[in-house]
Amino acid sequence: MSEIRKDYVTDTWVVISEERAKRPKDFIRTHLKIQNGTCVFCSGNEKQTPPEIYAFREAGTQTDTPGWWIRTIPNKFPALRIEGSVEKHSNSIFSSMSGIGCHEVIIESPEHDKPLALLPVSQVKEVLEMYKYRLSDLSRDRRFKYTIVFENHGAEAGASLEHPHSQLIATPMIPVQVASELRGADNYYTDMGGECIYDAIINAEQNEGKRVVFQNSSFVCITPYASKYPYEMMILPRRHMPSFTSISEAEIPELADILRRSLNALYNILDDPPYNFYIHTAPVNGRDHVFYHWHLEITPRVSKVAGFERGTGFYINTLSPESAAIQLSGQTADSKQSTVDSHASTAGTNLRFPEET
Amino acid sequence: MSEIRKDYVTDTWVVISEERAKRPKDFIRTHLKIQNGTCVFCSGNEKQTPPEIYAFREAGTQTDTPGWWIRTIPNKFPALRIEGSVEKHSNSIFSSMSGIGCHEVIIESPEHDKPLALLPVSQVKEVLEMYKYRLSDLSRDRRFKYTIVFENHGAEAGASLEHPHSQLIATPMIPVQVASELRGADNYYTDMGGECIYDAIINAEQNEGKRVVFQNSSFVCITPYASKYPYEMMILPRRHMPSFTSISEAEIPELADILRRSLNALYNILDDPPYNFYIHTAPVNGRDHVFYHWHLEITPRVSKVAGFERGTGFYINTLSPESAAIQLSGQTADSKQSTVDSHASTAGTNLRFPEET
Numbered sequence: 001m002s003e004i005r006k007d008y009v010t011d012t013w014v015v016i017s018e019e020r021a022k023r024p025k026d027f028i029r030t031h032l033k034i035q036n037g038t039c040v041f042c043s044g045n046e047k048q049t050p051p052e053i054y055a056f057r058e059a060g061t062q063t064d065t066p067g068w069w070i071r072t073i074p075n076k077f078p079a080l081r082i083e084g085s086v087e088k089h090s091n092s093i094f095s096s097m098s099g100i101g102c103h104e105v106i107i108e109s110p111e112h113d114k115p116l117a118l119l120p121v122s123q124v125k126e127v128l129e130m131y132k133y134r135l136s137d138l139s140r141d142r143r144f145k146y147t148i149v150f151e152n153h154g155a156e157a158g159a160s161l162e163h164p165h166s167q168l169i170a171t172p173m174i175p176v177q178v179a180s181e182l183r184g185a186d187n188y189y190t191d192m193g194g195e196c197i198y199d200a201i202i203n204a205e206q207n208e209g210k211r212v213v214f215q216n217s218s219f220v221c222i223t224p225y226a227s228k229y230p231y232e233m234m235i236l237p238r239r240h241m242p243s244f245t246s247i248s249e250a251e252i253p254e255l256a257d258i259l260r261r262s263l264n265a266l267y268n269i270l271d272d273p274p275y276n277f278y279i280h281t282a283p284v285n286g287r288d289h290v291f292y293h294w295h296l297e298i299t300p301r302v303s304k305v306a307g308f309e310r311g312t313g314f315y316i317n318t319l320s321p322e323s324a325a326i327q328l329s330g331q332t333a334d335s336k337q338s339t340v341d342s343h344a345s346t347a348g349t350n351l352r353f354p355e356e357t
Numbered sequence: 358m359s360e361i362r363k364d365y366v367t368d369t370w371v372v373i374s375e376e377r378a379k380r381p382k383d384f385i386r387t388h389l390k391i392q393n394g395t396c397v398f399c400s401g402n403e404k405q406t407p408p409e410i411y412a413f414r415e416a417g418t419q420t421d422t423p424g425w426w427i428r429t430i431p432n433k434f435p436a437l438r439i440e441g442s443v444e445k446h447s448n449s450i451f452s453s454m455s456g457i458g459c460h461e462v463i464i465e466s467p468e469h470d471k472p473l474a475l476l477p478v479s480q481v482k483e484v485l486e487m488y489k490y491r492l493s494d495l496s497r498d499r500r501f502k503y504t505i506v507f508e509n510h511g512a513e514a515g516a517s518l519e520h521p522h523s524q525l526i527a528t529p530m531i532p533v534q535v536a537s538e539l540r541g542a543d544n545y546y547t548d549m550g551g552e553c554i555y556d557a558i559i560n561a562e563q564n565e566g567k568r569v570v571f572q573n574s575s576f577v578c579i580t581p582y583a584s585k586y587p588y589e590m591m592i593l594p595r596r597h598m599p600s601f602t603s604i605s606e607a608e609i610p611e612l613a614d615i616l617r618r619s620l621n622a623l624y625n626i627l628d629d630p631p632y633n634f635y636i637h638t639a640p641v642n643g644r645d646h647v648f649y650h651w652h653l654e655i656t657p658r659v660s661k662v663a664g665f666e667r668g669t670g671f672y673i674n675t676l677s678p679e680s681a682a683i684q685l686s687g688q689t690a691d692s693k694q695s696t697v698d699s700h701a702s703t704a705g706t707n708l709r710f711p712e713e714t
Contacts, residue, residue, distance in 0.1 A: 001438065001441075001455070001456060002437060002438065002456030003454075003455065003456050004454045004455070004456050004529070004530070005452070005453045006452035006453065008450055008451075010533070011536065012533050013530060013532065015436045015456055016456075017437075017456065019434065077376065079359060079372045079665075080359060080361075080372060080374075093365055093554075093557055093558055093561040094362075094365075094561065095362070096360050096362045096363065097360075098360065099359030099360050099372055099374065146669075148668055148669060150663075150664035150667075150668050151664055152663045152664045156661070157661075157663060157664065158661035158662065158663025158664065159663075167665070171669075172361070173370060175370065175669035175670055175671035176367070176369050176370065176669070176670040177669050177670030177671075178670075180670075197450075200450055201450060204450045204451065225450075225451055276663065276664030276667050276668070277664065278664050278667065280668065297668065304512075304513070304514075304515035306509045306514060306515025306633065307507035307508055307515065307633035307634065307635050308505065308524070309515075310507075310633050310635065310656055311505055311507050311633070311635030311637065312503075312505060312528075312533070312534050312535060312635075313532055313533040313534030314533065316436045
């Protein structure tokens with residue numbers, strides 16, 4: 001018997017329709033290969049990308065040359081452009097604004113074949129430090145209302161290059177999906193006299209226990225109660241913080257640990273599946289969002305989104321989050337892959353961001 | 358320079374980012390083939406499906422045997438089940454209801470290789486008559502709050518069988534995407550003293566002219582101003598009707614004509630692309646929705662939905678609806694395919710539905 005579940009925060013409903021116990025191999029499919037010639041993100045090809053915005057690189061090496069281990073560049077084909085002011089046009093039917101924003105690419109490693117799931121935790125930590133630095137920097141541009149970091153891994157997830165990278169887009173308005181989370185969280189906060197709904201989710205999920213995949217001292221990873229997709233995961237900080245940019249130096253390695261374990265579990269049980277992840281954080285340059293609590297969502301692409309989902313926003317998920325949690329947590333993070341921590345000893349403690357130098 | 362556009366009715370925004378004039382061949386990709394053995398939807402294999410609910414069939418032929426030309430059956434793997442009552446459970450974090458609903462399949466033709474885009478208009482007309490009959494029938498079940506008809510064409514669009522078919526799902530609540538359209542239409546209606554926003558869209562688009570693809574005496578097909586996807590189309594009835602089930606006998610052939618032309622244009626210029634379409638109609642068994650206006654949306658699957666779209670609900674479309682309209686309307690409906698109208702002379706006028714017999 002299927003069950004219809006409501007998302008914790010928004011009015012989105014999901015049919016959990018698990019006719020039989022599904023195993024990971026029911027979801028493994030042949031991947032579409034991304035066909036490219038020379039990889040412009042590989043070390044040695046720095047001149048083929050737009051000039052770098054910032055990189056973590058060995059002392060003494062030059063901008064746009066090898067020696068980096070994480071590198072941020074402008075997207076060569078940006079969806080939104082940095083130049084200009086936000087001009088709005090509107091009548092009752094047609095509303096538009098100029099396509100002002102920002103679109104950056106964060107190359108996560110000089111190595112072409114090493115996805116985040118297999119990188120050393122120390123490298124994942126520095127990727128997250130780069131996120132924090134770039135998000136903090138862009139939030140100072142008053143034209144922007146929202147900033148999002150996301151990763152497309154695999155062709156089916158929308159990646160056009162195989163080399164591991166994430167992207168950052170800043171937009172001049174708050175996107176609809178974020179707006180609906182903000183509304184839900186705000187309503188709950190008001191109704192409950194100042195309680196955060198995400199704090200309540202963490203408490204309720206830890207009490208139930210059935211959907212907790214991983215946890216450490218600062219973070220919890222769950223398969224959400226109303227997961228839209230098989231193996232969907234959500235990582236929440238235990239500490240209440242509206243914005244990702246408030247993450248502390250002590251919390252970043254903890255996030256790296258849990259993110260790496262989550263992606264590694266997916267990699268191992270689903271044979272390196274395509275996935276997206278993104279960070280939902282509070283909007284920038286607007287009102288206070290004390291009721292919000294940033295989090296990271298991971299959505300594997302192992303099932304098709306069909307006409308019903310497109311037409312309704314109502315999802316059918318053939319794997320219960322309870323089954324997914326058992327499968328995902330049954331994996332130890334490094335059960336199949338060894339990790340070599342190439343930068344941990346030198347790089348981790350010596351990061352300098354432009355505003356600190 | 359890209360432009361950010363707002364959906365006519367909801368708070369959804371789209372980046373229209375057309376860096377260069379794109380041609381149809383930029384969007385044509387290799388299709389994933391649907392691998393099946395014997396097709397259970399083909400004529401002769403009726404015993405391999407659940408017993409038929411209703412079929413248009415030749416006089417004297419038996420249920421669940423050949424002789425039909427359109428056949429409705431229960432979905433063998435239903436997302437929602439017809440038996441039982443709707444039971445709700447809720448606390449502040451976890452809300453659910455029993456998976457009650459209905460899931461039917463409408464087989465559009467006995468022929469395996471003839472998609473809707475190539476069927477005779479008279480057959481398309483009868484498919485639409487079947488939609489009307491099944492939607493009317495299901496709307497009498499008081500447990501249901503919404504009914505949607507949709508089609509998944511091609512593996513990338515979520516089809517698991519190649520044989521042309523559409524599906525119908527009835528749900529015990531109003532899905533989030535429909536709810537947000539209803540809210541937008543209701544607000545406009547209230548603000549404008551009883552004007553329908555969809556009537557306003559038809560007027561504004563006909564005045565602008567740039568996004569009108571096809572029209573006839575009862576319907577208009579446009580590429581929406583804030584199209585999320587390349588070649589997205591929307592078919593609207595000129596007559597204000599909240600519910601699809603109010604479509605008149607005179608309007609059904611007109612809808613068949615414009616739907617067939619729209620799908621045929623896609624078929625011809627994009628080499629039979631995967632697509633979804635669905636009908637957005639007023640909810641059933643609830644309050645009056647005088648402010649709403651049913652319509653049909655066609656969304657081709659020629660681009661990837663990536664992490665940015667998943668995380669924000671904000672879409673990036675690399676083909677402007679103005680370019681899409683030029684390309685789509687440049688096709689005559691039957692420029693490449695001949696159509697044989699096998700049932701037009703006999704079947705069209707002799708349909709009898711159960712409640713009429």
